[in-house]
Amino acid sequence: MTISTFSSLLLVVLAVCSSIAVQGFALKSSSVVKVRHSMVTKLAAAAAPHRASSLKINMEGKTVFVGGVADSSGYGWAITKACADAGT
Amino acid sequence: VCLEFGFGSIVTLFIAGARVLLGTWPPVMPLFKASIDRNTLGEDSILSDGSTMKIDKIYPLDATFDTKELIPESVSTSKRYKAFNGYSIQEVVDQIKADYGTVDYVVHSLANGPEVTKALLDTSREGYLAANSASAYSMVSMVSRFAPIMNPGGAVVSLTYIASEKVRNCVTNLLCSALIEMSLQVIPGYGGGMSSAKAALESDTRTLAYEAGRKYGIRVNTISAGPLASRAAKAIGGKGSEKTFIDYAIDYSKANAPMAHELYNHDVGATAAFLLSPLARAITGKS
Numbered sequence: 001m002t003i004s005t006f007s008s009l010l011l012v013v014l015a016v017c018s019s020i021a022v023q024g025f026a027l028k029s030s031s032v033v034k035v036r037h038s039m040v041t042k043l044a045a046a047a048a049p050h051r052a053s054s055l056k057i058n059m060e061g062k063t064v065f066v067g068g069v070a071d072s073s074g075y076g077w078a079i080t081k082a083c084a085d086a087g088t
Numbered sequence: 089v090c091l092e093f094g095f096g097s098i099v100t101l102f103i104a105g106a107r108v109l110l111g112t113w114p115p116v117m118p119l120f121k122a123s124i125d126r127n128t129l130g131e132d133s134i135l136s137d138g139s140t141m142k143i144d145k146i147y148p149l150d151a152t153f154d155t156k157e158l159i160p161e162s163v164s165t166s167k168r169y170k171a172f173n174g175y176s177i178q179e180v181v182d183q184i185k186a187d188y189g190t191v192d193y194v195v196h197s198l199a200n201g202p203e204v205t206k207a208l209l210d211t212s213r214e215g216y217l218a219a220n221s222a223s224a225y226s227m228v229s230m231v232s233r234f235a236p237i238m239n240p241g242g243a244v245v246s247l248t249y250i251a252s253e254k255v256r257n258c259v260t261n262l263l264c265s266a267l268i269e270m271s272l273q274v275i276p277g278y279g280g281g282m283s284s285a286k287a288a289l290e291s292d293t294r295t296l297a298y299e300a301g302r303k304y305g306i307r308v309n310t311i312s313a314g315p316l317a318s319r320a321a322k323a324i325g326g327k328g329s330e331k332t333f334i335d336y337a338i339d340y341s342k343a344n345a346p347m348a349h350e351l352y353n354h355d356v357g358a359t360a361a362f363l364l365s366p367l368a369r370a371i372t373g374k375s
Contacts, residue, residue, distance in 0.1 A: 055367065057361050057362060057365040057367060058365075059105050059106035059192075059193075059361070059364075059365065060105070060106075062106040062107070062192040062193060063106060063107045063108075063109065063144075063188055063190070063191045063192050063193070064106045064107070064108055064109065064191070064192065064193040064194070064195065064364070065109045065110075065111065065184060065191050065193070065194050065195070065234070066108065066109070066110050066111065066195040066197060067110075067111035067149050067151060067180075067194070067195065067196055067197060067198055067230060068111065068112075068113070068149075068151070068195075068196065068197035068198025068199075069110045069111070069112055069120075069197065070112055070113055070116040070117075070120050071116075071120060071123070071318075072123075072129045072132035072133070073317075073318045073353075074197065074316070074318035074321075074353065075197055075247050075313060075316065075318065075353055075356045075357070075360075076110075076195065076197030076198075077132065077353065078352075078353035078354050078356055078357035078360075079195050079197065079245070079356065079357045079360040079361070080108050080110065080141070080143075080195075080357075081132075081133075081135065081141055081354070081357055082354065082357030082358055082360060082361035083105055083106040083108060083193065083357075083360075083361055083364065084105040084106060084108050084135060084141045084142070085105050085135045085136050085141075085361075086105045086106060086361050086365065087105045087106075
């Protein structure tokens, strides 16, 4: 075996290895891209003004009476706060 | 609404949420009012935009009394009540009507069982009826008395508890052991007729939803939330170094609930806000 044959064999081996490595990486990175893409799509949908406003809880101009609040540790307080916070 | 903002500057803004009115049990009213007036609730009062929640008015309310005439003199002249007036349900409704005209949403977030630490077997008639009066009939009375001043499209939400649910017949599900089923459906430690009261509350939610829906166009729902270590819940059990009832309930939920994450009170706040809002306009009579 000449040195040149050996080196070309080595090159082939290296090439195969690197292509596997690249493929692996490519697989990984494409799944990352997919995940990011779906997140972007979701964020874009949430940010779309028409869709967002149709599901927004808006209690502007409403009056809520919460009976049974005695401190800020219970459900009554949390419900009061959610109602006070429910707006645009 | 003009609100004072933090960071040393005053910003005027229109907050978008509902105007909030509270009903507070007279004996604990002085302490609660002081914590609001002195603004010692800190982070608990801060809304998502950084502003401090404004409570329009706090009414004293004892939901075991329907009208002024039904308050015994022994109560009205007692140390814890004599400073207060107008705390029966009807009087609170009348005051809100005079102050604001109408109300859109009503939340029933109250319960009491004087014998809650006793097993049902050991519960007296008086304790049983007291639990049902404070925790279940109070809801019937509130819907009945508030509905006439509620705007159509309005809604009522109350809070219930899993202990009301029936013990399932395990024969129908051979895969489950009786022990697991019993521990899921019966909550030892929530006694004194409280489980009975919550069962009444859930059943009444369906009936009230029908009646008030037809008569006033309002919806009635109840939320069976998981255990939250509120101040009221911590009061059950836990003598000395013992764990309280709510600690056991939280441990149990962590071990068995589908979502093992901690329950925060704003989880329930969000659920209630949804159920009250027009987003839930087709949901009524539900637990």
